[in-house]
Amino acid sequence: MSSNLSSASHATIDQSGMDALIKATATDMEAVNALILSRAESHVEMVPQIARYLIEAGGKRLRPMLTLISARMFSDETGHQINYAAAVEFMHNATLLHDDVVDESEMRRGKPAARKIWGNQASVLVGDFLLGQAFMMMVETGDLPALRTLSSAAAIIAEGEVFQLSKATDLSTSDKDYLQIINAKTATLFEAATKVGAMAGQASSAQQQALATYGRELGLAFQIVDDVLDYGGANGALGKNTGDDLREGKMTLPIILALAKADKNETALIKSALGDTKADQKTFNDVLNVITKYDALEISIERALKYAQNARDALTELPPSKTRTILADIADYCVARVS
Template sequence: MGVVVAFEDKETGQGAGKASQARIEQLVELTRPDMERVNAMILSRTGSEVTMIPEVANHLISSGGKRLRPMLTLATAALSGYRGDGHVKLAAGVEFMHTATLLHDDVVDQSDMRRGKLAARMLWGNEASVLVGDFLLGQAFKMMVEVGSLRALDILSTAAAVIAEGEVLQLSVAKNTQTTEDEYLSVIRGKTAELFAAACEVGPVIANAPKADAAACRSYGLNLGIAFQLIDDALDYGGIANTLGKNTGDDFREGKITLPVVLSFRRGSETERAFWTRTLQDSDIRDGDLEEAQTIMKRHRALADTIERAEHYAKMAKDALGLFPASAMKQALNETVDFCVARAH
């Protein structure tokens, strides 16, 4: 998922990206020296004698995005007083894992766009996208092994398995309008929040910080990841295309069951439920259906309540950092939570 760089103000319709940008700028600045090293490592590890591998990988890697997940690895390592180089390789590995999941997701979802550009699958085909994703996963684990922390390797390899489980679970609920809120939250905990959690947990782990610190950072990442995904769910029905790096309504056209749909279906009339069954379950989408979906969601406060739930998880993320003393990095991590939620406003 792309991180927002611009969005509409609810009241004025003007871009409010600058306010949101300010909230993440401190994290960007504090991690900039290490991120330069991460970026250099990412470029060096995408090299291959097989020409198509760097072409496909760099198409997505160079297409934008804040690289939030690797920044979180660097930030939590610094928060825990880490002194060394292992966090750079782990951060690069986290970004490779994320990029691999994006390549795989676009194939599974048959997406045409990614971060405002044609998806790799549209240029090189599904097979190449899947296989280059596998190459990046292999490189990610290679870097993890090089760090020499068995615990960090365990955390990130477990995350890879949980992410795959989340993807399969999403397939099982795809187009199923009977999906419950709990079932949907299980999906996003696996496919989105788990990598946030692992990215944050490995920082204190390689710093040999107390278990309580590692658990706190994991809780921060998990709750931030859930909030992040819920905001994306709301933006897909209420944002603008360049906000998400995809077309507004892509989730609707792909028949994805997201929280705004779950809430709208539960609260709707029989006629409205029949609409969701026709469009999402039966894939019978007609002109004007997206606008009708947005109208139904507004009628039942589905978007507003999705954002409220995101704000709840955001507060939990901030609370998780409560045991750490005040510092510039702690402030930056708290402001990153605000940044992720502010995209919806």
């Protein structure tokens, strides 16, 4: 297990994959960023204020880059990938705005959450605006299969978020429930991002499927790593959002794996801490001790590595290319974040 961890945590491998992705998509991303800014415009001041605050907060823009690189794999790009990439980023940002309201978050990407500045009300409505704009950008391409992919993703993501909400603090949440939640709320958008990219590249149906599978498995790995990072990651390093999932009562993999092995007292401890918005550092540390006692972070990371490997495996359906190598490296990058 530790050898897996150390191979994934090799800092050089990690950053070079991301750097290559950024470089390969730089020109297209300029067009995407321009489109994003123009579609966040409105005569209603609060709309661009909130949209730009969120958009410019410095997210990685991994999803739109995945759309662009997936289109780039093929020689016959339609140009639609610019609209799809912007739409995917808008869908993601709409979800973030609504998630922050749902989770009552204080911070997002190291800055106060939009809802703390403009209020829950504006966050809900500007999220709706971004979702509407995302659909408009998709419709403009006139490509119905891509429209189907993205609109169905919107419904599935919301459904996954409701499922997650309904399972909050529910100690009987299973490993399978968790997989279903992250599949819906995270992997669906990654899958849609790579699939519509392939569609914009006029890829064959088999190639679209390969990139869709890559996106889905990557998304699963990505979310598990996020959930591990919320407990400090492989090194137990505590960041500014550490412990949010526990306070929000989210039944993530580290908690589920720990509960499966916990004794009565440990279970009682986790139960009392889950969803306790006032849980202090000591409570968090106590829960983290149970989690680490049962290797729940390491087992979670192993799981993420497996999904990252599935993502890489899906790429073998595609001809070898520099682009394919970048995608393979990104699968490593997504897990390496954890170390």
